[in-house]
Amino acid sequence: xxxxxxxDLRMIMQRKKVFIIFVLLAVFIGYSQVSPEFVLGYxxxxxxxxxxxxxxxxxxxxxxxxxxxxxxxxxMYVLEKYIFFIAGTITSWVxxxxxxxxxxxxxxxxxxxxxxxxxxxxxxxxxxxFVACIIPVHIKYGVEKSNxxxxxxxxxxxxxxxxxxxxxxxxxxxxxxxxxxxVNIAMLILVGIIFTVILLFISYIxxxxxxxxxAVSYTHxxxxxxxxx
Numbered sequence: 001x002x003x004x005x006x007x008d009l010r011m012i013m014q015r016k017k018v019f020i021i022f023v024l025l026a027v028f029i030g031y032s033q034v035s036p037e038f039v040l041g042y043x044x045x046x047x048x049x050x051x052x053x054x055x056x057x058x059x060x061x062x063x064x065x066x067x068x069x070x071x072x073x074x075x076m077y078v079l080e081k082y083i084f085f086i087a088g089t090i091t092s093w094v095x096x097x098x099x100x101x102x103x104x105x106x107x108x109x110x111x112x113x114x115x116x117x118x119x120x121x122x123x124x125x126x127x128x129x130f131v132a133c134i135i136p137v138h139i140k141y142g143v144e145k146s147n148x149x150x151x152x153x154x155x156x157x158x159x160x161x162x163x164x165x166x167x168x169x170x171x172x173x174x175x176x177x178x179x180x181x182x183v184n185i186a187m188l189i190l191v192g193i194i195f196t197v198i199l200l201f202i203s204y205i206x207x208x209x210x211x212x213x214x215a216v217s218y219t220h221x222x223x224x225x226x227x228x229x
Contacts, residue, residue: 001072001076001079001080003070003072004072004076004077004080004084005080005084007054008051008054008080008084011053011054011057012050012051012053012054015050015053019046019047019050022046023043023046023099026038026039026042026043026046026099027039027099027103029042030099030100030103031103031106031107036099036100036103036104036107037100039096039099039100039103040096040097040100040120040123041096041123041126041127042096043092043093043095043096043099044089044092044093044096044123044124044127045127045130046092047088047089047091047092048085048088048089048092048127048130048131048134051084051085051088052134052138054081054084055081055135055138055139056138059142064214064215068215073215074208074211074212074214074215075208075212077211077215078139078204078207078208078211079204081135081139081207082131082135082200082203082204082207085131085135086128086131086200089124089127089128089131090124093120093123093124093127096123097120121189121192121193122189122192125189125192125193125196128196128200129196129199131200131203132196132199132200132202132203133203135203135207136203136206136207136210139207139210139211139214140207140210
């Protein structure tokens with residue numbers, strides 16, 4: 001598995017200059033705004049998009065077929081992707097908050113530990129949920145089709161939330177929001193973490209199932225006969 005990690009790291013390092021430029025751009029935009037919360041979502045999301053490129057590279061030019069000839073299997077490949085995505089997301093999440101607090105200090109703005117902590121965990125949970133959705137889609141449909149599938153997925157989620165809003169009504173939503181404000185934030189974070197872990201596990205099972213089918217098709221290649229040789 002260490003070889004897979006090294007491969008993905010080397011792929012990302014090939015785009016490090018572009019990534020540094022986007023991070024500097026995020027710092028500039030965050031500093032120019034009243035509140036630099038822009039960087040909290042921008043940097044982790046940018047990192048996830050860059051990491052997704054490793055799946056695209058693996059798929060390109062029959063890359064999966066070549067990988068399956070190496071001493072790895074579908075389970076190891078998928079497990080490495082999830083570890084790599086989660087590690088990259090958490091690392092970029094930490095970097096984003098270091099930059100965020102740095103901008104807040106430079107601008108002499110008040111920092112609320114409790115409030116900032118809530119935003120930190122909520123943003124991390126949202127990014128990990130996005131990871132849980134994006135990996136199986138890319139493994140299943142590839143680069144081009146996965147973009148269309150993600151657009152459809154995001155549109156479906158938006159429609160569902162719109163329908164829920166219409167069915168429940170604004171008055172009930174306000175009451176639900178007021179109720180959540182009175183709930184212990186630690187309990188909500190714990191529930192969010194448990195839900196995220198469960199969704200990541202389900203996502204891993206789906207990705208492994210898809211990749212296992214692909215691995216079987218790649219390892220059962222038709223060998224040339226004597227006449228063809």
